[in-house]
Amino acid sequence: MKFIYQTWWKVLTVLVILYTLFAGLLLGVPRLPIMHETIRNVYFHVPMWMAMFTVFTISVVYSIKYLMSGKPEHDLIAVECANTGVFFFVIGLVTGMMWAKYTWGEYWSNDPKQNSAAIAFLLYCAYLVLRNSIDEEQKRAKISAIYNIFAFPVMIVLIMILPRMTDSLHPGNGGNPAFGKLDLDNRMRVVLYPAFIAWSFMGVWIASIRYRISLIEYKKNAID
Amino acid sequence: MSLLSQTRHLLKKEILLEWRSKYAFNGVLLYIVSTVFVCYIAFNLSAGFTESKGYPIVWNVLFWIIMLFAAVNAMSKSFLQESKSRLLYYYSIASPQAIILSKIIYNILLMSLLSILALLVYMLFFTNTLGDALYYFVIVLLGSISFATVFTMISAIAAKAGNGGTLMAILSFPVVIPVILLLIRSSKVAMDGLERGLTYGNVGILCAINVIVIGTSLILFPYLWQD
Numbered sequence: 041m042k043f044i045y046q047t048w049w050k051v052l053t054v055l056v057i058l059y060t061l062f063a064g065l066l067l068g069v070p071r072l073p074i075m076h077e078t079i080r081n082v083y084f085h086v087p088m089w090m091a092m093f094t095v096f097t098i099s100v101v102y103s104i105k106y107l108m109s110g111k112p113e114h115d116l117i118a119v120e121c122a123n124t125g126v127f128f129f130v131i132g133l134v135t136g137m138m139w140a141k142y143t144w145g146e147y148w149s150n151d152p153k154q155n156s157a158a159i160a161f162l163l164y165c166a167y168l169v170l171r172n173s174i175d176e177e178q179k180r181a182k183i184s185a186i187y188n189i190f191a192f193p194v195m196i197v198l199i200m201i202l203p204r205m206t207d208s209l210h211p212g213n214g215g216n217p218a219f220g221k222l223d224l225d226n227r228m229r230v231v232l233y234p235a236f237i238a239w240s241f242m243g244v245w246i247a248s249i250r251y252r253i254s255l256i257e258y259k260k261n262a263i264d
Numbered sequence: 265m266s267l268l269s270q271t272r273h274l275l276k277k278e279i280l281l282e283w284r285s286k287y288a289f290n291g292v293l294l295y296i297v298s299t300v301f302v303c304y305i306a307f308n309l310s311a312g313f314t315e316s317k318g319y320p321i322v323w324n325v326l327f328w329i330i331m332l333f334a335a336v337n338a339m340s341k342s343f344l345q346e347s348k349s350r351l352l353y354y355y356s357i358a359s360p361q362a363i364i365l366s367k368i369i370y371n372i373l374l375m376s377l378l379s380i381l382a383l384l385v386y387m388l389f390f391t392n393t394l395g396d397a398l399y400y401f402v403i404v405l406l407g408s409i410s411f412a413t414v415f416t417m418i419s420a421i422a423a424k425a426g427n428g429g430t431l432m433a434i435l436s437f438p439v440v441i442p443v444i445l446l447l448i449r450s451s452k453v454a455m456d457g458l459e460r461g462l463t464y465g466n467v468g469i470l471c472a473i474n475v476i477v478i479g480t481s482l483i484l485f486p487y488l489w490q491d
Contacts, residue, residue, distance in 0.1 A: 107487045156442075163438035170435060174425050183425055186484045187435065190417065193476055194439050197469075202442055205465060 044248035049241060056238035060087075063231045070228070074143055081139040082228070087235040088132035089199075091243035095125040096164075098247070100192045103185035115181035116258060118188060119171065120250040124243055126164050133157060144209055153203040153210035160198045163191050267365075270358045274366035282374070288345075289374065292338040296382045299330050304389040314391070323392050324452050328444055330386070331379060331407065338374060339415030340432045342367050343423035355489060364485040368416045368478060375408035395457020403454055403463075406470055407447045413474050414440050417481040424488055446470050 043049075064083035072079060099121035106114035136154070137147045148154060170187055174180035203210060282288060303326060307313050346354075354363055383404055394400050415436055422432040447470070450463040 107484075159438050159441045166434045166438055170421075170425060170431065173431055179424075182487060183421055186488050187421055189484060190421075190480055191439070193480070194442065197473065198442055201469070202445070205469070 044244070044251075050245055053238050053241040053245060056234050057242060060231050060235040060238060064235070067231060068227050078139055078142050079228075081135060083231055083235050085132065085135040085139060086232070087239035088128050088135060090236045091239040092125045092128040092132060094240040095121040095128065095243045095247050096192065096195065098244070099125060100189055103188040106181060106185045107189075110178075112177070112181065112258065113255065115185065116254050117247075117251050118185060120254055121247045122164060122167060122188065124247040124250060126161075126168070127246070128243055129157075129161055129164065133161070149209070151203075151209050152206045153199075156198040156202050160195045163195055163198075167191055267359060267362050270362035271365045271369070274354070274358060274362055275369055278366060278370040279373075282370075288338060288341050289378070292334055292378055293381060295337055296330060296334045296378065297385055299333070300382070300386050300389055303330070320392065320455060321452075323390055324455055325448060326390075327383070327386055328407070328448050328451070331382060331404075331411070332440065332444060334378060334382065335375060335408070335411040335415055336433060336436065338378060339371055339412065339419050340422065340429065341419075342371055342416060343419045346423075351489070360486040360489050361482050363489075364416070364420065364481050367420075368413055368481065371412035371416050372409050375412040376405055379404050379408040392455075394455055396454045396460070399460055400451055400454040403447065403451045403467075406467065407443075407451075410443045410447070410470055410474055411440065413477045413481070414443060417477065417485070420481075420485060420488055443470065443473060 060083055064080055069077070069079050099118045102114045102118040102121065105111075106118060133154075136157075140149060140151075140154070141147050144151070167184060167187055171180055171184045174183060307322070313319065380401075383401070418436040418439065419432060422435060425431055446466045450466045450470075453463045454460070
């Protein structure tokens with residue numbers, strides 16, 4: 041827990057993100073038909089999903105921990121991570137849609153990957169609605185933790201497995217090339233991998249700030 | 265008592281209760297028949313529908329949508345109908361795993377029976393020649409099992425949260441959409457009478473989803489019932 045109160049990794053995260061922003065726009069990229077310069081979107085789109093997976097995983101871990109321990113702090117971490125994850129989910133969808141407009145021709149082209157992502161978004165919206173529907177704090181924490189654990193594997197199946205089984209236009213699905221194959225050379229790797237790590241930590245940072253705010257609120261409302 | 269004998273007794277109790285009142289079964293069956301009939305009348309208002317090119321696609325999709333809503337209606341009763349004091353009594357005599365397991369098995373039986381009857385009624389009104397009727401039948405059974413496993417756990421969560429219907433739909437639809445997509449895709453292959461091997465991947469994922477859902481239900485339900 042001490043980790044989230046330290047400063048050094050936050051500074052490092054900001055520096056690395058600044059580096060990926062500039063390097064992502066300035067360094068050379070492979071020239072590919074249709075894609076052209078839009079390939080740079082991979083630096084900004086994919087890291088959002090990495091950040092989302094990171095915070096959702098933390099959320100599930102703390103939901104499990106909550107069921108084990110019953111500490112309200114664990115529930116706060118789980119919900120704030122889920123909130124942050126939904127935020128990155130939206131940015132991930134929007135950046136993907138912008139890229140899709142220039143390469144596939146439409147913002148939303150009924151692609152399995154897009155549809156699955158939309159369904160997974162509904163899943164986490166349902167989690168947040170479920171939380172609002174219960175007034176009693178402990179009951180809310182427990183039931184939403186259970187639903188969160190239930191939802192996580194479904195989200196993985198939706199985003200990672202199902203689109204790979206069908207004809208998706210999305211890179212990495214339906215036999216399309218993705219990382220490590222045709223379109224990604226070493227020039228891109230030096231930007232992409234740091235971006236994954238840095239944005240994941242950015243997600244953790246945002247979630248930790250949200251957690252600290254809600255912890256203060258929780259303590260303020262508590263009866264001594 | 266061991267888990268198995270507890271499950272068996274609870275299952276016997278569920279079936280006996282249902283046999284006495286026949287409420288859930290008859291209610292949902294009537295729901296299905298009237299939905300099918302409404303669809304039949306509504307679609308036949310536009311002349312030439314049965315000869316149109318999109319007819320087989322509509323046939324397949326419509327069947328699964330009717331099944332989906334029937335399943336929500338049938339399954340939401342499984343925990344909502346239990347009074348709080350009766351649940352407390354179960355928990356004092358049986359393990360929570362036995363309770364959820366008996367509910368899942370009971371729901372699988374109920375859904376299988378309902379979906380077979382629904383398919384028969386549906387085929388009576390919406391005439392269509394199934395290419396591979398036996399395999400379509402198998403996929404319908406698999407679908408009813410998948411609906412039962414997913415909806416049982418969700419109905420337990422919804423019943424615990426205390427406002428049944430709406431929450432049940434909100435919570436279950438995102439979870440059940442991947443299941444229904446796989447089902448529609450596999451059943452379309454069976455309907456067109458294409459090679460069965462095309463769907464084995466989908467069927468495998470469906471079975472895997474069922475195993476995961478039953479596993480997580482068994483692990484999570486003990487945490488859910490305690491107040």
